[in-house]
Amino acid sequence: MSGKLMVFGLSYRTAPLPVRERLAVGAERVPSDLLELVQEAGLHEGVLLSTCNRVELVATSDDPDKSTQAALAYFNARVAPEQVDGCVYRYVGQEAARHLFRVASGLDSMVLGEPQILGQVKEAFAVAQRTGTVGTLLGRSFERGFSVAKRVRSETAVAAGNVSVSSIACDLAEKIFGELTDRRVLIVGAGKMSEVAARSLTARGARLFVVNRSPERAQALAQACGGQARPLEALATELAEADVVISSTAKQDYIITYELMQGVCKMRRHRPIFLIDIAVPRDIDPRVDSLRNVFLYDMDDLQKVSRENMAARERAVVDAEQMIEAELTELDRWLRAVELTPTIVALRERVRSVLRAELDKTLPKLGVADKERRALEAMCEAMANKLLHQPLTALKQNQTGHDGVELVEAVQRLFLLQVDPSARPSGQPSAVHDSTLAAAASSPADGAGPKA
Amino acid sequence: MPLLANLLFVTTALGYVAAGALFFAHLRSGGAKLSGWAARTLAASIASHVVFLVADALSGRAPLATVHQTLDFLSLLIAVGFLASMRRHRLPVLGAFITPVTLLLFLAAALRGPVARVPEGVRSLLLPFHIVVNVLGLAAFALAFAVAVAYVIQEQLLRKRQVGGVFQRLPALDVLDSLGFRLVTIGFPLFTLGVVTGSIWAARLGNGLSFSTGQGFAVLAWLFFASVLLSRAAGGWSGRRAAIGTMLGFLCAMAAIGGYVLRGVGG
Numbered sequence: 103m104s105g106k107l108m109v110f111g112l113s114y115r116t117a118p119l120p121v122r123e124r125l126a127v128g129a130e131r132v133p134s135d136l137l138e139l140v141q142e143a144g145l146h147e148g149v150l151l152s153t154c155n156r157v158e159l160v161a162t163s164d165d166p167d168k169s170t171q172a173a174l175a176y177f178n179a180r181v182a183p184e185q186v187d188g189c190v191y192r193y194v195g196q197e198a199a200r201h202l203f204r205v206a207s208g209l210d211s212m213v214l215g216e217p218q219i220l221g222q223v224k225e226a227f228a229v230a231q232r233t234g235t236v237g238t239l240l241g242r243s244f245e246r247g248f249s250v251a252k253r254v255r256s257e258t259a260v261a262a263g264n265v266s267v268s269s270i271a272c273d274l275a276e277k278i279f280g281e282l283t284d285r286r287v288l289i290v291g292a293g294k295m296s297e298v299a300a301r302s303l304t305a306r307g308a309r310l311f312v313v314n315r316s317p318e319r320a321q322a323l324a325q326a327c328g329g330q331a332r333p334l335e336a337l338a339t340e341l342a343e344a345d346v347v348i349s350s351t352a353k354q355d356y357i358i359t360y361e362l363m364q365g366v367c368k369m370r371r372h373r374p375i376f377l378i379d380i381a382v383p384r385d386i387d388p389r390v391d392s393l394r395n396v397f398l399y400d401m402d403d404l405q406k407v408s409r410e411n412m413a414a415r416e417r418a419v420v421d422a423e424q425m426i427e428a429e430l431t432e433l434d435r436w437l438r439a440v441e442l443t444p445t446i447v448a449l450r451e452r453v454r455s456v457l458r459a460e461l462d463k464t465l466p467k468l469g470v471a472d473k474e475r476r477a478l479e480a481m482c483e484a485m486a487n488k489l490l491h492q493p494l495t496a497l498k499q500n501q502t503g504h505d506g507v508e509l510v511e512a513v514q515r516l517f518l519l520q521v522d523p524s525a526r527p528s529g530q531p532s533a534v535h536d537s538t539l540a541a542a543a544s545s546p547a548d549g550a551g552p553k554a
Numbered sequence: 555m556p557l558l559a560n561l562l563f564v565t566t567a568l569g570y571v572a573a574g575a576l577f578f579a580h581l582r583s584g585g586a587k588l589s590g591w592a593a594r595t596l597a598a599s600i601a602s603h604v605v606f607l608v609a610d611a612l613s614g615r616a617p618l619a620t621v622h623q624t625l626d627f628l629s630l631l632i633a634v635g636f637l638a639s640m641r642r643h644r645l646p647v648l649g650a651f652i653t654p655v656t657l658l659l660f661l662a663a664a665l666r667g668p669v670a671r672v673p674e675g676v677r678s679l680l681l682p683f684h685i686v687v688n689v690l691g692l693a694a695f696a697l698a699f700a701v702a703v704a705y706v707i708q709e710q711l712l713r714k715r716q717v718g719g720v721f722q723r724l725p726a727l728d729v730l731d732s733l734g735f736r737l738v739t740i741g742f743p744l745f746t747l748g749v750v751t752g753s754i755w756a757a758r759l760g761n762g763l764s765f766s767t768g769q770g771f772a773v774l775a776w777l778f779f780a781s782v783l784l785s786r787a788a789g790g791w792s793g794r795r796a797a798i799g800t801m802l803g804f805l806c807a808m809a810a811i812g813g814y815v816l817r818g819v820g821g
Contacts, residue, residue, distance in 0.1 A: 263718070263722070274712075274717060276726060277708075277712070277717070277721065277722070277726050277727070278712070278726060278727050278728065279726060279727075279728045280725075280726040280728040280729045371788065372792075372793070374727065374728075374793060391713070394793070394794070394795070395793045395794070397712055397713070399715075403715050406715060407715065407717055410718055411718070414718065
């Protein structure tokens with residue numbers, strides 16, 4: 103009997119959006135679905151992670167193949183089988199732990215290093231804990247996953263630098279003005295693009311003003327983002343007051359010309375101004391960038407920054423992978439330690455009980471005195487210890503070796519051991535559903551890639 | 555210089571070099587560990603510097619009596635001022651610009667030429683006052699100079715769209731601008747007093763209105779700093795022009811002192 107860590111699911115890498123959205127499990131349904139899955143797939147433990155980019159079941163099972171079939175049936179019940187086929191992947195043992203660590207660290211995300219995924223994994227784990235489907239092995243695996251994800255975020259550049267155009271614009275504004283509290287942000291043209299940037303700027307305390315050709319749309323955007331609408335005629339005076347300007351009109355020629363900006367600069371006595379032109383074709387004459395204390399970034403500039411930041415993140419993936427490998431080794435060491443102790447206890451108990459039974463059968467027939475009886479008992483005890491000495495030493499010595507797990511499994515099978523998980527070293531809570539941890543880190547050959 | 559003083563001098567200079575290199579490495583590649591080690595190295599150099607000055611004073615020289623000792627003291631003050639403000643403003647990256655200034659002044663102080671004695675007849679309380687206000691003013695200007703260098707670099711990076719590593723580690727333009735302004739505001743009245751007392755001094759020495767080159771540079775420096783303050787008052791945030799004005803002002807002040815150091819006279 104052994105519980106193996108496994109991951110079964112699909113993500114944006116393998117499944118198109120129509121499949122993902124039909125499989126996505128709403129937050130309120132996760133606990134009931136999880137309980138159902140655990141029961142039907144014969145799982146010891148289970149965590150159900152459902153985001154817009156992935157639906158994954160992280161579980162422990164004695165028979166990953168059987169559990170996979172049951173989980174596949176659960177997926178098929180929501181989406182037609184021919185759609186799910188070819189989209190799912192399955193990882194077992196160390197491969198599964200590696201996948202979990204990579205997901206939590208943002209290495210498997212659509213936008214490399216994005217921060218939301220760690221929160222989503224933590225939430226999925228918390229829900230499973232409340233549902234009661236988390237035991238020792240999943241608990242330990244997720245805990246190590248959170249820890250390595252935190253280190254990857256803080257010690258490597260995988261999550262460094264913004265990659266979305268609107269956060270890059272906000273970041274640059276902060277690098278010019280310091281705190282954005284009470285800075286004036288002027289939106290020119292009430293498009294969808296400017297709304298995203300406007301929201302992140304107001305979230306940092308900036309005050310918002312909207313200028314648009316149609317006053318109704320200006321009013322609507324201003325209300326949606328907690329700002330004020332201004333008529334288009336007031337553009338020059340608004341420019342004179344603003345600190346950050348985001349322009350995204352559909353106009354064919356420049357709305358902020360070099361001459362207009364020259365006048366504005368005089369009006370604002372050359373206080374710095376940050377102009378962000380996200381319109382195509384451009385709204386702002388690129389020559390204004392040469393004016394004193396005027397900083398102009400257009401879509402190309404912002405995308406160049408985004409590409410550079412992304413390239414820096416990609417360069418840091420190697421460091422992150424190393425951290426994950428180190429963490430996997432640690433997890434593996436822990437697994438071997440917790441699975442060895444109950445096996446040793448069970449093996450001792452098995453040998454002693456056999457000797458005890460034989461003694462009890464034979465001694466009454468001999469009719470020996472108490473003194474001889476005690477001597478025979480002591481002899482049996484000594485024989486048991488002598489017999490067990492070599493195998494136990496070998497088990498302990500090979501604990502960290504590459505065949506340590508196989509050895510423990512072999513002993514369990516040869517002696518038909520029913521391993522009692524409570525006989526692990528103190529400080530380890532016992533698993534729900536009597537999950538035994540033996541051989542949870544299986545041989546890497548078990549870890550299948552995307553499975554057809 | 556006796557052996558001990560020589561040893562302390564070399565230790566201090568090497569300490570400043572190491573601290574500067576560490577601060578520069580921190581600016582280039584980031585990392586809290588590097589800035590921590592840089593700050594510790596700088597603190598150790600300051601300690602060694604203090605011992606060096608004490609040993610110098612014990613050897614019989616009156617403190618601040620020569621322009622060299624004044625420079626020595628000035629460089630110490632800049633390092634201490636930076637270390638103290640670094641904790642408050644969390645701007646360890648500026649160490650990359652401030653430590654070299656400290657080092658240069660410290661080394662300049664060692665250029666000991668023939669020391670002219672101040673004539674007995676013109677000694678007065680005016681002299682130590684003149685020296686003290688100048689040293690304090692110049693220390694503030696030196697810090698402002700380093701901040702201005704950071705501002706110019708930061709603005710250049712923003713214009714060239716190189717907004718990665720170094721740009722991310724340097725403070726925001728607004729922070730640098732207002733910090734530089736504050737430092738110039740502190741230094742200006744002190745330096746003004748220094749220039750005024752210096753002029754009175756020159757008049758007493760009997761030079762009349764004939765300016766030496768050093769005095770010329772001092773007045774030029776004063777004009778630069780005055781224009782920085784004026785443009786700030788007129789325009790709110792002055793940016794690159796103020797930064798360049800601050801840099802030129804400090805360089806002129808250094809040129810004024812440089813003349814004295816090389817000739818070994820003045821105060």
